[in-house]
Structures are given as C-alpha cells and as structure tokens.
Amino acid sequence: MTSKSDATETASEQTLPEIVARPAPPVTELSQGFWDAVQNEQLAIQKCAACDLLRHYPQPLCPSCHSNEFGWQPVSGRGEIYSYTVAHRAFHPAWQQHVPYVIATIELEEGIRMVCDLLEADPDRIAIGQRVEVAFAELPGQGRMPRFEVID
Numbered sequence: 181m182t183s184k185s186d187a188t189e190t191a192s193e194q195t196l197p198e199i200v201a202r203p204a205p206p207v208t209e210l211s212q213g214f215w216d217a218v219q220n221e222q223l224a225i226q227k228c229a230a231c232d233l234l235r236h237y238p239q240p241l242c243p244s245c246h247s248n249e250f251g252w253q254p255v256s257g258r259g260e261i262y263s264y265t266v267a268h269r270a271f272h273p274a275w276q277q278h279v280p281y282v283i284a285t286i287e288l289e290e291g292i293r294m295v296c297d298l299l300e301a302d303p304d305r306i307a308i309g310q311r312v313e314v315a316f317a318e319l320p321g322q323g324r325m326p327r328f329e330v331i332d
C-alpha cells in the first residue's frame with residue numbers, strides 16, 4: 181500500500197529516461213553477407229546456390245534442397261506490413277524512450293518476411309498492408325542498420 185506522501189516523493193524523483201545504446205547485432209560467418217550489403221546501403225537476402233530459393237534469416241542449409249552453398253541476392257527493399265504489434269513496454273532499456281512503438285513483420289516484394297521495429301511510425305495509424313521501404317541509418321551502439329519506413 182502506498183501512502184499519499186510516498187506517491188509525491190516518487191513523482192518528484194522521476195527523471196527523463198537515460199538514453200542507452202542499442203546492443204549491436206551479432207555478425208557471424210553465416211550473416212556476414214547481409215551486414216556487408218548493409219554497409220553499402222543495400223538489402224541482400226541469402227540465396228541457395230543450388231535451387232535459387234531466397235531465405236531469411238541466414239541459415240546454414242537450404243530448407244528446400246538441403247544444399248549448404250549460398251550467395252547473396254540484392255532485393256528491392258520495398259514491401260508491405262504483413263503483421264504488427266505495438267509495444268507498450270520496452271524489452272531493453274535502449275527502446276524505453278520510444279514506447280509505445282510498432283514492431284512489424286515486413287513482407288518484401290520478393291516474398292521474404294523479416295521483423296523490424298518501426299520507431300518513426302505512429303502506432304495509431306499503422307495498418308496491415310501499408311507500403312514500406314528500407315532506409316539506412318547510423319544508430320548508437322549498432323552502426324549502420326536497415327530501417328523500414330511507411331511510404332503511404
């Protein structure tokens with residue numbers, strides 16, 4: 181139980197949230213091609229060298245033909261919101277300053293789906309089917325990262 185004096189004291193001690201850098205994504209031998217493309221402001225998806233199947237996230241074996249040979253296919257970076265949710269609690273302190281914010285599954289024109297936060301999107305105006313396009317930004321703690329922006 182909280183007394184009135186405790187509530188007043190808590191309110192006076194509130195400060196703006198400390199801005200914390202985002203954790204850097206792990207770059208592995210398997211994902212290196214994705215991150216190399218990002219450095220050149222391109223979105224590239226893993227492509228099976230045997231059957232040409234595109235796949236994301238990077239995986240060691242093709243789920244269709246089981247080949248372990250692959251390359252990287254530059255893609256359009258355009259797509260639409262396949263699904264989304266609005267986060268009202270940050271899962272990491274670096275996102276605290278953005279709540280509430282949108283986390284969306286993006287379906288690229290090439291049929292590949294990827295998950296991304298849409299920190300600039302208005303949670304009250306987001307909708308399934310909205311068109312999005314990739315952009316690249318330098319983010320504290322992460323370096324150059326692909327970002328999706330709503331374009332309609």
Ligand SMILES: [Zn+2]
Nearest residue numbers: 228231242245
């Ligand atoms: Zn394959």
